[in-house]
Amino acid sequence: MVNEAVKPPHNPAFVARKPQQQRAKDRVDLVLAAAEELLLEAGLSGFSIPTLAERLEFPRATIYKFFPTPYALLNELAERQLAALEEHLAAYAESIAQASDWQEMVTRMIHAAADYYSRHPAAQVVLLTGPISDASFRALEYTIARLGTLTRTLFAQRGIAVPEDSPDIAALAVEFGTASFRMSYFLHGRMTPEYTQAGADVMLAFLAKRLGLALR
Template sequence: MNDTATLIEARPPQQARGRERFERILHAAEKQLLARGISDFSIPELASKLGYTRTSVYHFFPTPYAILNELTRRHLLTIEQQVEKLSKSIEGKRWQQVIEEVSNLVADYYNAHPVAGILILGSVASHESHRAMHLTIVHLGKHVENLMELIGVSLPSHEPDAKALTVELGTACLRLSYFLHGKITDAYRQECTNAMIGYLNRFIESKG
C-alpha cells in the first residue's frame, strides 16, 4: 500500500476504548459537515470540539479525506444493504413496482441522512470515495440484473453496462434534485423511477 492510499484511509482501532473514540470522531464529523459543509471541514476544529488533541484524531484519520471517505463508505454500504433486503421481498410484485420501491428507498435515505447527500450527491470527497461509489453502483446494478432475470429478461453483459447504467440514470436524477433543492423532491424521486423503468423497458421490448 502506498503512502497516498494510507493517508486517505481510516485506521480502525482494535481496542474498545479506541473504537469508542473512533465513533465519537465520526459522529462529530457528521455534525460539522452539516453545519459547515465539506469546504470548511477541519480536523483541528473537530479535535477542539471533542476536547481531543489533534494527534489523537490524526492517529485514526491521517487526513480529512480519511474521515470523509469512511463516512461515505458507511452510507453507501447501508444503502446497498437496504436495497439487498428489499430485493428479497419482490415475489408477486411487478418489476416496475420494485424499481419504484428502490427509488423511494434511496431517496428517503438521502433525505433522512443529509450528510450522505453532501458526500455522495453533492461532492465526491476523493478518488477513493468515488471508487467506493462506483463499486456500490455495480453492486446495486447486480440487484437490478437479478430482478430482470426473475421476469425472464437477461440484460446484456457487453458494453455499455446496462445494469450499472440503470443505477447511474436514477442517481443522476437524485443528484440534480439535491443540487437544485438540497433534498430529493417528489418530482425528482418520480423521475428517478421513470428513468430506470424507461431504460429497462428497452430490453423488455427487445425480448418481445
Template sequence: MSSSTRSRVSTAPARGSMPRAPAQERSQQRVELALQATERLLLRLGPEGTSIPEIAHESGVPRASLYQFFPSKYAVFSHLAEVHLTYVAALLAARAQKLKRRDWRTVIRLLINEASDYYDATPVAGMLVLGGPFSRAGYLSQVAAINRIGREVGATLAQLETPLVLPKSPDAATLAVEIAFACMKFGYYRDSRISRPVRQQACNATVAYLAAWEK
C-alpha cells in the first residue's frame, strides 16, 4: 500500500460515520490496521470474499475488538468509501482553485478527468464508490459526498472570470455531478475503469445539461 493511500485510510472518520469512535491511541491504531487490511483483502478477494474474520486475521486485530467499531464488513466498506470520497472532494476543490480563468466547459472536462484518474489509479476507491454502495449507510454517505462536491462545483463555476451561475432549485450543480457520476459508474461496471470514450460521454452529458443556464 502506498504512503498516499495509507494517509487517506488513516484519516479520522467523520462524526457519526462509525458505530463507536476510538478514544485511545491503541484503539485508533487497531482501526487503522483494520482499514489497511481491508483494502488489501478487497484487492485480493473482492467485496464478496472479504469478511470480518478475514480482516481480523489479516490485520492481527482481535475480532472482538473489530466488532466494537464495525458491526459488519459493510460498515468497514462504508467508512473506507467515505474516506475516498472525502479525498476526491478535496482533490477537486484544490484543482478548481487553479481554473478560475478557464471557461466553464473546460473546467467541467478537467474535473471529470481528475476524478476519473483517481478512481482508475485507486482500485479500492473504484470498487467501493463506483461499484457500491453496499449498504444504506454507504448510500447515505455517498449522497452527502456528492452534495458536498456539487456545492464546490457550483461555487467554482460562479467564481470564474466568465461565471456560470446555477440555480439552487433545482440544485443544478449537484445534478450535474450526479450525471457525471452515473457515467463513471457505467464505465466501471462495463470495463472496471473509466475509459476515455466514457469520460467524453460524461463531459458531453454534463455540459449539455449545464448549457441551459449559460447566458
C-alpha cells in the first residue's frame, strides 16, 4: 500500500496543464511526440522547450501554455509511458497466466516488460534514468505497486497466496526486476537478454525465499 503521508507538496512547475478542446489536445499530442524524438536524439542534457518549439515551428508560448517547465513535459511523458507499460502487461496477462509453473510465469512477465522497453526507447530514457521530480518518482512507484497487485493476482490464480502487508513482497519483486532494467540501460543503452534474465533470476530467488517456494 502506498503511504499518502509522504506525498510532497503540489508544485505546478512540474505538472502539465490539461487541454480542454480537441484542437488543443491534438497540439499537445504533437508536442509530446516531438519531445520524444528530441529526447532520443539529444538526451536529457539537450532537451529544452526553446529547442522543441524551433523544431515544431511553434511559438514558445504555445508549449509553455501547457508545459510551464521542461520538467512538466518530461513528467507527462513519463506518466504516459507508465500507463502504456501497465496496459502492455495487462494485455499479456492471459499468456503469462498460461505458463507451466510459477517460475515460468514470472519469467514471462519480466520478458514482457523488457519487450515494452525495447519497443519504446523513450520509455527507457524517462523511466530508467532516475526520477525527474517527486511527481515522476511517485508515478513510477504507484505503477510498481499496481504491477505488484497484478503479480499477486497471477499467483493467486495458482493457489499461491502473496501477503499484502509490509513489506509488499510482490511490489518489491517488481522493483528488483526494474533495477535490472536500469542497470542494463545504464551499461548498454538498451535491454539486453542477459540483464532481462538476471532480473527474472532475482525476482524468482526473492519470491521463493519469502513465499517458501521450491526452485527447480
